[in-house]
Amino acid sequence: MKRFTLFNITSLTLGFAFLYVPILILIIFSFNASRLVTVWAGFSTKWYGKLLQNEAFLDAAWVTLKVGILSSCIATVLGTAAAMVMVRSGKFFGRTLFSGMIYAPLVMPEVITGLSLLLLFISLGVERGVMTIVLAHATFSMCYVSVVVSSRLVSFDQSLEEAALDLGCSQFDAFKSVTLPIIAPAVISGWLLAFTLSLDDLVIASFTTGPSATTLPIKIYSAVRLGVSPEINALSTLLIGAVTIGVITASLVTKRAAVHRKRHEEMARQAEG
Amino acid sequence: MSTDPFRPWEDPQATPLIRFENVTKRFGAFVAVDNLSLDIYEKEFFALLGASGCGKTTLMRMLAGFEKPTEGRITLNGVDIAPIPVNKRDINMMFQSYALFPHLTVADNIAFGLKRSDMPKAEIAGRVDEMLNLVQLSQFAKRKPHQISGGQRQRVALARSLARNPKVLLLDEPLAALDKKLRQETQFELMDIQGKLGTTFMIVTHDQEEAMTVASRVAVMNAGVIKQIATPDAIYERPNSAYVADFIGEVNLIDGKVTSGTEKSCKIIWQGGTITAQPRAKLAKGTEVRYAIRPEKVVISASKPEATNAIKGKVLDIAYLGNISTYHVETDSGQIIKAQLTNVRRLSQRSFAWEDPVWLSWTETAGIVLTE
Ligand SMILES: Nc1ncnc2c1ncn2[C@@H]1O[C@H](COP(=O)(O)OP(=O)(O)OP(=O)(O)O)[C@@H](O)[C@H]1O
Ligand SMILES: [Mg+2]
Numbered sequence: 001m002k003r004f005t006l007f008n009i010t011s012l013t014l015g016f017a018f019l020y021v022p023i024l025i026l027i028i029f030s031f032n033a034s035r036l037v038t039v040w041a042g043f044s045t046k047w048y049g050k051l052l053q054n055e056a057f058l059d060a061a062w063v064t065l066k067v068g069i070l071s072s073c074i075a076t077v078l079g080t081a082a083a084m085v086m087v088r089s090g091k092f093f094g095r096t097l098f099s100g101m102i103y104a105p106l107v108m109p110e111v112i113t114g115l116s117l118l119l120l121f122i123s124l125g126v127e128r129g130v131m132t133i134v135l136a137h138a139t140f141s142m143c144y145v146s147v148v149v150s151s152r153l154v155s156f157d158q159s160l161e162e163a164a165l166d167l168g169c170s171q172f173d174a175f176k177s178v179t180l181p182i183i184a185p186a187v188i189s190g191w192l193l194a195f196t197l198s199l200d201d202l203v204i205a206s207f208t209t210g211p212s213a214t215t216l217p218i219k220i221y222s223a224v225r226l227g228v229s230p231e232i233n234a235l236s237t238l239l240i241g242a243v244t245i246g247v248i249t250a251s252l253v254t255k256r257a258a259v260h261r262k263r264h265e266e267m268a269r270q271a272e273g
Numbered sequence: 274m275s276t277d278p279f280r281p282w283e284d285p286q287a288t289p290l291i292r293f294e295n296v297t298k299r300f301g302a303f304v305a306v307d308n309l310s311l312d313i314y315e316k317e318f319f320a321l322l323g324a325s326g327c328g329k330t331t332l333m334r335m336l337a338g339f340e341k342p343t344e345g346r347i348t349l350n351g352v353d354i355a356p357i358p359v360n361k362r363d364i365n366m367m368f369q370s371y372a373l374f375p376h377l378t379v380a381d382n383i384a385f386g387l388k389r390s391d392m393p394k395a396e397i398a399g400r401v402d403e404m405l406n407l408v409q410l411s412q413f414a415k416r417k418p419h420q421i422s423g424g425q426r427q428r429v430a431l432a433r434s435l436a437r438n439p440k441v442l443l444l445d446e447p448l449a450a451l452d453k454k455l456r457q458e459t460q461f462e463l464m465d466i467q468g469k470l471g472t473t474f475m476i477v478t479h480d481q482e483e484a485m486t487v488a489s490r491v492a493v494m495n496a497g498v499i500k501q502i503a504t505p506d507a508i509y510e511r512p513n514s515a516y517v518a519d520f521i522g523e524v525n526l527i528d529g530k531v532t533s534g535t536e537k538s539c540k541i542i543w544q545g546g547t548i549t550a551q552p553r554a555k556l557a558k559g560t561e562v563r564y565a566i567r568p569e570k571v572v573i574s575a576s577k578p579e580a581t582n583a584i585k586g587k588v589l590d591i592a593y594l595g596n597i598s599t600y601h602v603e604t605d606s607g608q609i610i611k612a613q614l615t616n617v618r619r620l621s622q623r624s625f626a627w628e629d630p631v632w633l634s635w636t637e638t639a640g641i642v643l644t645e
Contacts, residue, residue, distance in 0.1 A: 162339055163372035165359040167386030167437065177385075181376045 023240060030233035037228050047234040057235060060219035064199060066130060067215060071137035072194035078138065079145025079194070080187055084175075086146070087153040105143045113140055114207030121208060128210030136208040137198040144197060145190035148254075152186035185257030192250035196243050279489060280504075281314035288351065290315040290473055291336065291441065296345035298331055298497075305331045307497035308345070318467055318474045320484035320505075322520065323494030329477045330369060332494075333443045336475070337366040349441070360389075365439040367447050369477075371430040373418040379429050380405065380414040386437045404432040407462065423450045428459070435466065444476040448483065456480075460487050481521050485509070493517045514645045518565040523599070525571070525610050527564040531556045538637065545606040549581045552642040566640035568599055571612035573631050575624070580634035586610065588629045600625065602633055 030048075034041030051057055082102050089095070105113060117136045121128055156179070164174035180187070202217040209218065216239060223232055281287040289312035298306040306328045313319050321329045334340045336347060338359035346353050354362060365386070373382050383404050387397045405411045408428035413421050418429065427450045434442060447463075448456045464487055467474055478484050484491050485505040492502045493516070501508060501517045512518035515526055529543030536555045541548045541564055548564055556562065577583060589609060590601040593616075600612045612633055616623070625631055 157370065157372065159368050159370050159372040160374060162359070163366075163368055163374075164385070165339075166337060166364075166366050167433070168360050168389030170360060173389070178374055178376075182374075 026233050027237045027240070030230060030237040032230055032233075035230060037230060037233070047230040048238075051231050051234050051238075054231065056214075057216075057219060057231070060214045060216045063130060063213050064216040067133045067137060067205075067213075068195045068198040070134045071141060071198045072191050074134065074138035075142040075145050075194040076187060076191045079142040079190060080149050082142065082146040083150035083153055087150050087156075088158075102143055102146055105140050106147070108140075110140075110201075110203040111207075114204040117204070118207045128208060129212045132208045132210070133205050133213060133215065136204050137194075137201060140201075140204060141194035141197045144193050145187075148190040148193060149183065149186050152183050156183060185253050189250040189254045192246050192253070196246040196250070199246070200239065200243055279316070281317070282312065282490065287314060289313055290317075290350060291475075292348045292351075293332075294346050294348070296332075296335065296342045296347060298328070298335060298340060299343045304497055306335070306342075309497065309499055310345075311492065311499060311502070313473065313475065315473055316467070316471050318464070318476065318487050318489045320488035320491045321475065321477045321494060322479075322481060322484055322491060324520070325479075327494045328497045329494060330445055333366060333445055333475065333477065336441070337364055337443055338362050363440040364443060365434040365437055365441075366443040367430050367434040367445060369445040371418075371426050373426055373429055373433070375418055378415050378417055379410060379421065382418065382429055383433045383436050386433060390437050400436060404436050407435070407466075408432045408459075424452065424455065427451060431459070438470060439472065441473045441475065444474065446477050446479065449479065456483070457486075463487060491521075493520055495520075511641060512565065512643070515563045515565065515643050518641070518643065523568050523611060523613075525566050525568065527566070527608070527610075529562055529564055531558055531560045531562055533558060539642065541642065545584055545604045545608050548640070549637050550640055550642050551638055556642070556644070560644065563643045564640050565643055566635060568611040568613040569597075570635050570639040571610065572634050573600060573602070573612050573614060573625060574634065575629075575631060577632050578634040581637045582639075583632055583634040584610070585630070585632055588625050588627055588631055591623075591625075591627065598623070600631075602631060604633075 029037055029040075031043050031045060032040055033044035033046065086095075086099055086102065114136070117132075117139065121132050126132060160178050160182070161174050164178040165171070169177060200217060201215075202221055205215045206218055206221075209215065214222075216235065220232055220235060223229070281289075291311075291313040293309055293311040296306055296309050297304065309332070321332065323329055331340060335342055336354075338354070338357065341355065346355060348354065349362070349364075374385065377385065380401050383401045384397055387400055392400065401414075402411070405414055408431060410421075410425060410428055410432070413425060418426055421429070427447065431444070431447055434444070444463075448459055451459060460483060463474065466472065474487075476484075476487065488505055490502055491505050491508050493500045493508065495516055500520075501513045503511070508517065509521055512521065518524045519526065527541075527543050527545075527548070529541040529548065531552075532540045532542045532547070534540060534552060534556050537551060539550060539552045539556055541550060541562060543564070550564060572578065572580070577585075584604050586602040586604040588600055589603045592599040592601070595616070597613050597615050600614065602610050602612060604610060610633055618624075
């Protein structure tokens, strides 16, 4: 069978066009010299320069970065811990419920997650700001981390940890010196995933933020309501770049670790054979 | 070496180093170790033999601290070890799967336990070198576990568990992946280490020759219980049950019935005739017994020999094993009895061939009368 029929090529092109043409247009127009978004007036990087002078955008970028780093770190610690419990403790009372509860936020509508967190913060009387967004983001991204890490832990040979204990390690030392270095690629890609999720979240952030903290997505969203400016295009391009790099790095880290493992197994087999 | 043999288990005054007292281990409803009691003395080289899945690893894991006995207790130097966590027990284990740390080099693997002991930092490198030399892996010190062969990995695992110089060392099939020559060298190395350091070894093995070579005592396990504990020669020459006789080495098992007997001698009737044997105790007339005789104790001859036990048959099959041959002889009554001969002559010149009529014979003391 011919693989590249006219039909196949057309549908492929259309599909990709549907996905990426809007983004491509956005990127192209971020280099537009004209203020008018829809009229091309030659190539220029001036909007990027303008962007760097825009205090409000820079502030928002700083907030986003802070939220992203903090929340993804918290999510990584919690998600890894949850994964350890899920994979390791075998059967215990309420295990199914527990695992279901960890994975539920993956399919929970963001609006509901955001709203419930908002209600929680209000009832606790917490002042909303950077910290509340951090907590909210950590909450929803930890389940992603936990999925990534537990899929690695399933294939982790537990006798390695036992050997570490046998050689004098405490439980924590065994985790730190043996388990963590071995599952590190999964933990890192979990972190990157959490960071990326935090970076582009609008809904949950808008629910849990206060007047003092505006993240980039919120900023962009509110700016766009006053009209699309080339500055926004430039900013969005940068964001797209950041997210792309994050996702690609995460998948590369995972893939490289898998390839590595495979090669090691291959070599081991050859050495034995 | 002292002249009196090392036999602390025969000394009623000696206190065992390790004691399993009525230990039972269940996984759910499955009984992996069944009400097992066992004493192991200091400086022993204790070998555990048994079919796959009979609970050998489980027994070791309880001693190392990875599993808790469901019932009973284990003591080390008279102290119940149940409350002592794995990392505080002066017991090291070499895992059946080696469990080498893949992210560390061979040298770092060996140093791992030393860094967590009270050994001064300055001495660690020296100790690692010493262990590398011992297992002949000095040139692989900088490699990662996946860059060496299976047998080399096994030696790294051995070196790593030995490095800390534990009081008790548990070896779960430590030499299975080594070729015969290296295995023998390592066996002697282990015995040497044991002689030098006085470590108490407990070794699981599927290789009975290995158990015979290294062990001070051998225990044969089956389905979570110990069938017999004895010195290697005793377990070979005087097994207490058909299971043990059959498990250790080759054996002919003949079912029969005691027709008459004293404490010294008895007659057993079986399908192929009558056997005169020496029982361990007086057996009542009519007792159902199994008579066990090792193939190497059965003599083959062309004409009727002058022996207490003799039987006629014909050669059914010959298994050539290099140094010896095993002859499968079918008796006139249809049973098959194995006899072994050393191949003193070349293959083409052997005295008996297929279908040859032969006589099998053995002395009164050659076999064993078993009642279980
Ligand atoms: N964690 C566990 N949960 C359930 N059953 C187990 C567990 N560990 C061991 N068993 C069972 O207990 C029995 C004894 O296992 P064990 O590993 O001690 O066997 P073994 O004598 O070491 O066998 P081998 O010679 O194959 O290594 C086996 O039937 C095994 O399936
Ligand atoms: Mg085992």
